[in-house]
Amino acid sequence: MATLLARHAQRPGALLPLLHDVQDALGYVPADSVPLISEGLGLSRAEVHGVISYYHFFRSTPPGRQVVQVCRAEACQACGSEALMAQAERLLGCAPHATRADGAVSLEPVYCLGLCASSPAIQINDRVHARVTPERLARLVSDMAV
Ligand code: FES
Known part of the structure; x- marks a missing residue:
């Protein structure tokens, strides 16, 4: 997560690309990554959670095999x-x-x-x-x- 945050933190509009990278790496966006992303990008947890839940593409639980x-x-x-x-x-x-x-x-x-x-x-x-x-x-x- 630290590597992904470092890659995106200084970019404008970093949230969506970062969430894509997290899901590519893990298969989903774990709930415990929300505070890290929030802090790393200077956004509220509600903003991060709102984007994850708005886009059907993002999973909050691990996918099947x-x-x-x-x-x-x-x-x-x-x-x-x-x-x-x-x-x-x-x-x-x-x-x-x-x-x-x-x-x-x-x-x-x-x-x-x-x-x-x-x-x-x-x-x-x-x-x-x-x-x-x-x-x-x-x-x-x-x-x-x-
Ligand atoms: Fe575009 Fe289904 S509507 S692929």
């Missing part, structure tokens, strides 16, 4: 992402915004993966998948072996 993200933004919604999310929930045994009890997988809604022209899109771990049909989602989840 694998992460499935289903795009819920407009283009993907128009192409069936709500049904894909419901299917993913059934196939993974995991509610949206949650991690399965065994820690194997997290299911997260996200708001645009940059593949709007090829909707609906999902991301499994670091790999994005475009034009995902129900059949393709079933194959992808099966290949995850969760």
